[in-house]
Amino acid sequence: MPHINLHGRDISYEIEYRPRRRHPAIQITETGQVRVLLPAEWPTPDAERILQDKATWVLRHLAIVGPMPPAVWENGQPVYWLGHCYRLAWDPALKRPSVVLDEEYCRVGGPADAMKFTIKGWMRQEAQVYLPRRLGEWAEHLALAPSRVKVGEYKTRWGYCRSDGLIALNWRLMQAPQSIMDYVIVHELIHLRHLHHQPSFWQSVAEVLPDYQARRQALREWEPVLKW
Ligand SMILES: [Zn+2]
Structure with a gap:
C-alpha cells in the first residue's frame, strides 16, 4: 500500500479507479482506511497531490475515526x-x-x-511574549481591558476568559496563522463584555471580525497540526 507524509504523519492509502467518476475524491472508511478515488483516465501519481491538498481534512477525519499515531520528530518533518x-x-x-x-x-x-x-520549550517561551502583546493590541483597539493575561497549555481549550477578567491563551496558537490566532484573541476579549455564547456574544464578535465563522472553521482544520 502506498504511503504519504501529511504534516509529519505517515499515512497509508489505496487508490481505486472509478470509471464513472468525473472528479477525484478522497474517502475515509469506518476503519480509518484512506482511499483516493480516481476517474479512469487520471494519472496515478496525482493521488499524492490530491492528498497533500486536503491534508488537514484527511488528518481531521482520521482523528474522528481513530487515534492518530504520534508525530515523528525527525529531520525533514x-x-x-x-x-x-x-x-x-x-x-x-x-x-x-x-x-x-x-x-x-x-x-x-x-x-x-x-x-x-x-x-516545545522554545515555542512556549516565545508565546509568553508574543500572545500577550498581540492581545494587548486588540484590547487597545477594542477599548477592553483584561485584568490579567496568562499563557499556558490547555488540553481542550484554545483560550478562556474568567469572570474576574483574566484571559488565558494556549501557547499552541503560535503555530497557527495570524488570522486564526486573532480570532481566538478577539473571541476571549469579547467575553469581557458577554461571558456566554448567546447570539449577542457572536454578534459582537462579528462586528469585529465579519469573517469569524471562516476563521473558526479554519481553526478546526488546523487542530491536528497544532496538537502534538
Ligand atoms: Zn468562548
Whole structure:
C-alpha cells in the first residue's frame, strides 16, 4: 500500500479507479482506511497531490475515526510557526538546545533525540511574549481591558476568559496563522463584555471580525497540526 507524509504523519492509502467518476475524491472508511478515488483516465501519481491538498481534512477525519499515531520528530518533518511551514533540521553547529528559523528550515540544536522537547520549550517561551502583546493590541483597539493575561497549555481549550477578567491563551496558537490566532484573541476579549455564547456574544464578535465563522472553521482544520 502506498504511503504519504501529511504534516509529519505517515499515512497509508489505496487508490481505486472509478470509471464513472468525473472528479477525484478522497474517502475515509469506518476503519480509518484512506482511499483516493480516481476517474479512469487520471494519472496515478496525482493521488499524492490530491492528498497533500486536503491534508488537514484527511488528518481531521482520521482523528474522528481513530487515534492518530504520534508525530515523528525527525529531520525533514514540518514544523509550523505563525502558519508557515518549516522543515525540521537538527543542526550540530548549534551547541546548546535552541531553535533558529530561517527561510525554509527550523534548525534545532542540542540532543537530536530531544528535538520535540527543545521545540516545545522554545515555542512556549516565545508565546509568553508574543500572545500577550498581540492581545494587548486588540484590547487597545477594542477599548477592553483584561485584568490579567496568562499563557499556558490547555488540553481542550484554545483560550478562556474568567469572570474576574483574566484571559488565558494556549501557547499552541503560535503555530497557527495570524488570522486564526486573532480570532481566538478577539473571541476571549469579547467575553469581557458577554461571558456566554448567546447570539449577542457572536454578534459582537462579528462586528469585529465579519469573517469569524471562516476563521473558526479554519481553526478546526488546523487542530491536528497544532496538537502534538
Ligand atoms: Zn468562548
